[in-house]
Amino acid sequence: xxxxxxxxxxxxxxxxxxxxxxxxxxxxxxxxxxxxxxxxxxxxxxxxxxxxxxxxxxxxxxxxxxxxxxxxxxxxxxxxxxxxxxxxxxxxxxxxxxxxxxxxxxxxxxxxxxxxxxxxxxxxxxxxxxxxxxxxxxxxxxxxxxxxxxxxxxxxxxxxxxxxxxxxxxxxxxxxxxxxxxxxxxxxxxxxxxxxxxxxxxxxxxxxxxxxxxxxxxxxxxxxxxxxxxxxxxxxxxxxxxxxxxxxxxxxxxxxxxxxxxxxxxxxxxxxxxxxxxxxxxxxxxxxxxxxxxxxxxxxxxxxxxxxxxxxxxxxxxxxxxxxxxxxxxxxxxxxxxxxxxxxxxxxxxxxxxxxxxxxxxxxxxxxxxx
Amino acid sequence: xxxxxxxxxxxxxxxxxxxxxxxxxxxxxxxxxxxxxxxxxxxxxxxxxxxxxxxxxxxxxxxxxxxxxxxxxxxxxxxxxxxxxxxxxxxxxxxxxxxxxxxxxxxxxxxxxxxxxxxxxxxxxxxxxxxxxxxxxxxxxxxxxxxxxxxxxxxxxxxxxxxxxxxxxxxxxxxxxxxxxxxxxxxxxxxxxxxxxxxxxxxxxxxxxxxxxxxxxxxxxxxxxxxxxxxxxxxxxxxxxxxxxxxxxxxxxxxxxxxxxxxxxxxxxxxxxxxxxxxxxxxxxxxxxxxxxxxxxxxxxxxxxxxxxxxxxxxxxxxxxxxxxxxxxxxxxxxxxxxxxxxxxxxxxxxxxxxxxxxxxxxxxxxxxxxxxxxxxxxxxxxxxxxxxxxxxxxxxxxxxxxxxxxxxxxxxxxxxxxxxxxxxxxxxxxxxxxxxxxxxxxxxxxxxxxxxxxxxxxxxxxxxxxxxxxxxxxxxxxxxxxxxxxxxxxxxxxx
Numbered sequence: 001x002x003x004x005x006x007x008x009x010x011x012x013x014x015x016x017x018x019x020x021x022x023x024x025x026x027x028x029x030x031x032x033x034x035x036x037x038x039x040x041x042x043x044x045x046x047x048x049x050x051x052x053x054x055x056x057x058x059x060x061x062x063x064x065x066x067x068x069x070x071x072x073x074x075x076x077x078x079x080x081x082x083x084x085x086x087x088x089x090x091x092x093x094x095x096x097x098x099x100x101x102x103x104x105x106x107x108x109x110x111x112x113x114x115x116x117x118x119x120x121x122x123x124x125x126x127x128x129x130x131x132x133x134x135x136x137x138x139x140x141x142x143x144x145x146x147x148x149x150x151x152x153x154x155x156x157x158x159x160x161x162x163x164x165x166x167x168x169x170x171x172x173x174x175x176x177x178x179x180x181x182x183x184x185x186x187x188x189x190x191x192x193x194x195x196x197x198x199x200x201x202x203x204x205x206x207x208x209x210x211x212x213x214x215x216x217x218x219x220x221x222x223x224x225x226x227x228x229x230x231x232x233x234x235x236x237x238x239x240x241x242x243x244x245x246x247x248x249x250x251x252x253x254x255x256x257x258x259x260x261x262x263x264x265x266x267x268x269x270x271x272x273x274x275x276x277x278x279x280x281x282x283x284x285x286x287x288x289x290x291x292x293x294x295x296x297x298x299x300x301x302x303x304x305x306x307x308x309x310x311x312x313x314x315x316x317x318x319x320x321x322x323x324x325x326x327x328x329x330x331x332x333x334x335x336x337x338x339x340x341x342x343x344x345x346x347x348x349x350x351x352x353x354x355x356x357x358x359x360x361x362x363x364x365x366x367x368x369x370x371x
Numbered sequence: 372x373x374x375x376x377x378x379x380x381x382x383x384x385x386x387x388x389x390x391x392x393x394x395x396x397x398x399x400x401x402x403x404x405x406x407x408x409x410x411x412x413x414x415x416x417x418x419x420x421x422x423x424x425x426x427x428x429x430x431x432x433x434x435x436x437x438x439x440x441x442x443x444x445x446x447x448x449x450x451x452x453x454x455x456x457x458x459x460x461x462x463x464x465x466x467x468x469x470x471x472x473x474x475x476x477x478x479x480x481x482x483x484x485x486x487x488x489x490x491x492x493x494x495x496x497x498x499x500x501x502x503x504x505x506x507x508x509x510x511x512x513x514x515x516x517x518x519x520x521x522x523x524x525x526x527x528x529x530x531x532x533x534x535x536x537x538x539x540x541x542x543x544x545x546x547x548x549x550x551x552x553x554x555x556x557x558x559x560x561x562x563x564x565x566x567x568x569x570x571x572x573x574x575x576x577x578x579x580x581x582x583x584x585x586x587x588x589x590x591x592x593x594x595x596x597x598x599x600x601x602x603x604x605x606x607x608x609x610x611x612x613x614x615x616x617x618x619x620x621x622x623x624x625x626x627x628x629x630x631x632x633x634x635x636x637x638x639x640x641x642x643x644x645x646x647x648x649x650x651x652x653x654x655x656x657x658x659x660x661x662x663x664x665x666x667x668x669x670x671x672x673x674x675x676x677x678x679x680x681x682x683x684x685x686x687x688x689x690x691x692x693x694x695x696x697x698x699x700x701x702x703x704x705x706x707x708x709x710x711x712x713x714x715x716x717x718x719x720x721x722x723x724x725x726x727x728x729x730x731x732x733x734x735x736x737x738x739x740x741x742x743x744x745x746x747x748x749x750x751x752x753x754x755x756x757x758x759x760x761x762x763x764x765x766x767x768x769x770x771x772x773x774x775x776x777x778x779x780x781x782x783x784x785x786x787x788x789x790x791x792x793x794x795x796x797x798x799x800x801x802x803x804x805x806x807x808x809x810x811x812x813x814x815x816x817x818x819x820x821x822x823x824x825x826x827x828x829x830x831x832x833x834x835x836x837x838x839x840x841x842x843x844x845x846x847x848x849x850x851x852x853x854x855x856x857x858x859x860x861x862x863x864x865x866x867x
Contacts (some may be wrong), residue, residue, distance in 0.1 A: 232736050236727070
């Protein structure tokens, strides 16, 4: 039987899906129900409450019983929350598969947010550029994504040029970039953007489903998958992470590959920052504090190996979903919020141990079949 | 009854049955050879005995008692130790610390350095090894490190010593030293299980011999009752006719590779050589003579290199691997695991790794073309693998080497630098690799082969240049080939 990286990964992704299903079932079973008011659509397209007549003949507002976890609103919320981490995790996956690490994604996210926010604010309703919101949005998007990409490029450039371990460079960048964000905003929140920008990102489909972040996540995941599984550039990432020396001997420009993955990781943080600008309508230098840990956790739970050479885009997105499900499960099940960090930390370690066990079992099964 | 007895030993790995009901006995105080092609299961058997791996079936009896070593520590308790091919020590610690790692002498909780040194010195002296106990393992040559492994085994009271390819990366002098030690250990009553590819060595050293093929036991005979051709036939299951290379009968093409005054500070200097199309030129020399360094400099991996390298009369800028690649130079490095392959990637992905630009359209890897390419070369090189998608980590040494070669053939280089084409490769795969190199020369490629095995160079090459201490020591034409002549140049002694 073929024992290939690909078949193992497929196995692993189906394992992640199983975990997600199991978590979902558990949350559905134990979350209990919540009474929510019932709405109906008016002929004009608005929403109004539904009233019914009770046994006593009074007109009272109608309620429906909904499962606390398994209802459209909660799932939409979950999807939205997941998308920010997932987008950054796809970028992180590239870095980790190439054998590196990027601790600065949270700070890149913050700096890209506030610089984008400063531009958008300038062209906002209260700003001097209020007359041309279209240009403002364009410049704001460019500032946000450009900053993020540039930060990533700087990370990669320093790692390659100075030959210092990426942990050190990105640890430094983590502090420096957040510091710049703080200085640029003097620690103040920056808001008041052109309305069109916020409206676009917050567009809803049906009952409160913000589909723009979700769509962005799907697009980024697809792009990450294509990059890693189909493009020559992705193959080089696996080769460099799997054995840098052999990659060099094979004619791969290792430095360029490294530069590329940090650039893309930065860019992914920029995309997440852009979505958050639109979604929350403001940014501060304190945004995205601690995101790097969630993002690395998502990548690792999703099967990216910190020793490099192994992982997939779909895997890390599922990893992000698992982490988000646990975080929101803690809220839904009414567990004391103070325990959430402890639980998530435990899950990360357990996931990696399970993954090792899984790989080991798969090998054994294949061995048994061969015999 | 034999001292050590295997009965029906079975071990499965993903995709292969590494051992299939192997039974034979080893007499006390003998040196017992274990031979077979790569993947025949000989290393696996050694590892099971030493507790590195556990068997899936069968029994092992030591001195009449059934044993089941579950870990190397367990095996050591039973008096079984193994000398590995791979690094078995912490390179950042001293010889003494490594020797006593499991049981550091302590005084009041602190490591007793004097006692540590004394104990290590005693262990080294017991095998007649003259090494400084304070030297870091990382600074030792492979041969010296092996001595330390043997000292560790003997010092912990081993009765059975498994030696897995002990001579594969030793210089000639170190090998002689190893042989002396093996005979000495045998005289002291140790039982040795000696795993090797090198027939001459086994016939010089061992008392009895067991041949394995594809995980099955083929024969166990006294050395005196057999001969090398018979063993080779047993190993590969067919007769092996050593044909003279065909390329020697073909006319040579124009000069393809020219190296002039190539030098790199501290490594080598004054290297001039040429290789014509259709020619195989060998580079001989002892380990450390600078052979691999020259090959790597020609491939543009040495930023400090000076001199001139030209392909078909056109200069190739030094220190630029990309320029070397563009000029059609390929390098199959000596250490396939470290430099040659990305072990976590599949056979297909490794083969296409150096050819990605040609297989790519608008950034996308053309899957079908990649498959075809990988299949063509795995078939041509007769790579034995579960499938094209199997990760290369699971292949035997010979098949890994073929993949490393296939990578450069797939790229279609005109000039191939091949460093140790058959190191750690079994007889059958060796013959296939020689046939392949011959074919490549017949196709008009220029081949520069670096090797430590003189018979290999003598069999394969049209010319051999010899390096000594970073300089050219001489050049021999095929008519003048002999191991003695090459050895004299390598060692720098005048003809007797």
